[in-house]
Amino acid sequence: MAKERLAAAAFAAGLSLLGLGLAVSCSSDSDDPAPDARPAFRNPPEVTSADGVLATTLEAKATTHEIGGRRFTTWLYNGLYTPPVLRVKPGDVIELRLVNGTTEHTNLHYHGLNVSPRGNSDNIFVQVDPGEHFDYRIEISPEHPTGLFWYHPHAHGNTEFQTFNGMSGGLIVDGLLDPFPPELQGIEERILLLKDIQQAASGEGVPDDIDSNAPTQRTVNGLVNPTMTIRPGETQLWRVANVGPDIYYRLSLDRHVLHEIVRDGNRHTEVVSRDEIVLPPSSRVEFLVQGGPPGEYAFRTLEFDTGPQGDQYPEVTLATLVSGGTAETPAVLPTALPPVPDLRNAEISRRRRFVFSENDDGTTFFINGRGFDPDRTDTTVRLGDVEEWEIVNDSEELHVFHIHQLDFQVVESEGAPVPFTGYQDTVNLPFGASVKILIPFTNPVIVGRFVYHCHIMAHEDNGMMAVIEVAP
Numbered sequence: 001m002a003k004e005r006l007a008a009a010a011f012a013a014g015l016s017l018l019g020l021g022l023a024v025s026c027s028s029d030s031d032d033p034a035p036d037a038r039p040a041f042r043n044p045p046e047v048t049s050a051d052g053v054l055a056t057t058l059e060a061k062a063t064t065h066e067i068g069g070r071r072f073t074t075w076l077y078n079g080l081y082t083p084p085v086l087r088v089k090p091g092d093v094i095e096l097r098l099v100n101g102t103t104e105h106t107n108l109h110y111h112g113l114n115v116s117p118r119g120n121s122d123n124i125f126v127q128v129d130p131g132e133h134f135d136y137r138i139e140i141s142p143e144h145p146t147g148l149f150w151y152h153p154h155a156h157g158n159t160e161f162q163t164f165n166g167m168s169g170g171l172i173v174d175g176l177l178d179p180f181p182p183e184l185q186g187i188e189e190r191i192l193l194l195k196d197i198q199q200a201a202s203g204e205g206v207p208d209d210i211d212s213n214a215p216t217q218r219t220v221n222g223l224v225n226p227t228m229t230i231r232p233g234e235t236q237l238w239r240v241a242n243v244g245p246d247i248y249y250r251l252s253l254d255r256h257v258l259h260e261i262v263r264d265g266n267r268h269t270e271v272v273s274r275d276e277i278v279l280p281p282s283s284r285v286e287f288l289v290q291g292g293p294p295g296e297y298a299f300r301t302l303e304f305d306t307g308p309q310g311d312q313y314p315e316v317t318l319a320t321l322v323s324g325g326t327a328e329t330p331a332v333l334p335t336a337l338p339p340v341p342d343l344r345n346a347e348i349s350r351r352r353r354f355v356f357s358e359n360d361d362g363t364t365f366f367i368n369g370r371g372f373d374p375d376r377t378d379t380t381v382r383l384g385d386v387e388e389w390e391i392v393n394d395s396e397e398l399h400v401f402h403i404h405q406l407d408f409q410v411v412e413s414e415g416a417p418v419p420f421t422g423y424q425d426t427v428n429l430p431f432g433a434s435v436k437i438l439i440p441f442t443n444p445v446i447v448g449r450f451v452y453h454c455h456i457m458a459h460e461d462n463g464m465m466a467v468i469e470v471a472p
Contacts (some may be wrong), residue, residue, distance in 0.1 A: 021258070023398050041319060043191045044170060049092045060153075060167055067197055068224040074165040074197075075102050079334055080216050081222040082167040090146065090173060094138035106162060109136055109154035109404070110171065111282060112265045112425050114145065115442055117405050117450035118199050124154040124404070124451060125374060143444065145407070146175035147265035148239045149192075149346040151230035154401050160457035164206050164327060166195065168243040176262065176286065177237065179338050184288075184375055188236040189227065192218060194318070195242040195244045210245035211310040218219070218301065220319050228299070228321045230291035233328035241284040245457035247313060248398075249279040250304045253289065253321065254297040255343045259333055260339065262286035264424040271333050272421055274470030276302065280400040283426040289321075290330045297321040297416045299465040307431045309362055310397030335360060342420050343409045343438035344471040346417045349385035356401075356429060356464060357394040364463055366456065371463030377449065378466035381441045391437050393429040399459065401435070402426045403468070406443060412436035426455060446470050 047056045063074055064077040077083035081420050088094060100106050105127045122136050128134045151157055152168040170193050177184055181287035186462050196216040200207045220226055230236055244250055251258070252275065258337075260272040264284055277285050302427040305312050358365045365371070371376070381387060386413075414433040427435055453465030 001311050002463070003284060029030075038225055038320060038385050039223045040229040041190070041223065042219050042221065043085075043189070044082045044193060045080070045084045046087050048087045049094075052089075053093050053095060054086055055095045056084070056086070057097040057099060058232060059099040060106060060162075065221060069362075070217070071415065072197065072199065075162060076166045077169060077299050081166045081195075081219075085170040085172060085191060086151070087172045087174060088140060089176060090140060090144045091142040094136065094140070096136045096138070097133055098128055098136065099133040100301065101357050102128055102162070103130055103257045104155065104158050104162070104169075105129050105156065106153045106155045106290070107134070108151055110149065110151050111348070112149035113138065113140065113171070114406055114445065115140060116445050117315075118448040118449065122405065122450075125449070127155065140173065141433070141469075144173055145266050146173045146178075146272045147173055147262045147267065148241055148286055149265050149281075150193075150241050150284070156372070157195070159208060159460050160461050161206075161208070162205055163243075163245040163457060164197070164210055167198070168195070169193070170241055172239070173265070176267065177282060180334060181272060182299055184235065187233070187331075187434055190236055190238045192238060192319070193224070193243050194249055195219050196247055202435055203443045204247070210246075210458070212456075216247065217337045218316045218318060225317050226319050228319050229324050229325075230289065230321060231325045231328055232291045232293055234291045235331040235332045236289050236291075238289055239284070239287065240279065240281045241285045242281055244281065246281055247311070248281065248304050248306060249304040249346055250276055251279060252276040252302055252381055255292055255300045255350065255381060256289060256297060256321075259288040259290075261288060262339065264407065264426055266421040266423040267340075270335065270421060271337070278428065279303070280398075280426060280455065281429045282400065282402055283422075288333065291323045291328075291395065294324050297323065302333065307395075307396060307397035309358075311429075340422050343386060343440060344420070346386040346438070346440070348388050348438070351390070352379070353390045353392065354393050356399045358459070362397070365459045367453075367466045370451075371464070372465040374467065376467060377469045379452075379468040381468065381470055383470055383472050384440060384442055385448055386440050386442070388438055390434050390437060391429060392434040393431050396431050398431055399429040399464070400455040401428060401429055401437075401452070402455040403439065404450040405446040406439065406441070408437040408439045410435060410437050441470055444472075447472050
């Protein structure tokens, strides 16, 4: 549901929220450039670890930039709408200085990493004031899952606005394809970070009152419908992340199958082949693509409706894949991947129920009837326990459950069992229904306080978030 930034500011200040009317409108695919005007696809820039350390600085500041022929002045990291991907290996350390050149407090969350929530690690209770800086040190265990993660602000009340400005980027823990056959080692890697942006009525920056249901420009690495290339039969690894604040993607590649091998930075137990993939806000997917016959193919986000109280998104072409050149014999895809423990075989220490709800105007959001309070601990668990959580969506729009510091296994959705293929850190919550997940609070690194919430950032900013503490 669209959220008013004025309401978020009021929430952050502890004031009562006003119900604001929201206009319903849809964007279209009419802005797609002609073939000869399409930009060439490019991966984002990268910063890579060396000798076990990734040392870098991200400075958030106002920057003027161009997207799809329109000029914006927004807050960006290092002046880039698509800032560097941070590439590390299991066992590495990230030493990152965050410099706040904006006019609001901010911070940084390392989404999906199984790392400590305390001190100067992935601590979302840290607030970096304007003109100040903070030095993060993120220790990644040698056993850490490999895949695509991302970073973004997690400043209470300001998260949606800052992320919508462009303050989000990718993070890769290397080693994903290590257990795959030799013919799949060293294949072409495409990193696609999906964001959308709207222009304020003044023509400067993005709107203060962001409406996630308004016409919006979809981008891939800051590009509008770029041209990607592949040879017929060639196998490529596509790493796709929804790094915008609010909207959904329903991904499809014309006349191609998407062979999914990873969800949310967690390798599957088998290759899951799909015609389309729904990617809620914050979710990531990594899949293999094998080039079709010579020609052009649209990589699309299809129409998507989040419910009567939610938003309606039109079909848009995100990129165009051009198949051409010398054909290759398609690689044989593996039928099985390394095993992952099935938590249905674990002893369940406790079962809990959480209800996600909102007011009639869609401006205030709740978990178990309460809005967010950073000073209140809502849930306490014991290190070593495995718990079953039933998450009920008591509204007429989709929500997106996410918990920090760890991953979970989805076992049931809308009353139907879910086949086991691996873990994830984000799950879509159908409206008027529930989802059951198993959460292993077993990694000693997660001891401390962190949060779980709806990852539609408009909902998170306006109350749909709670604090959990893992006690040793």
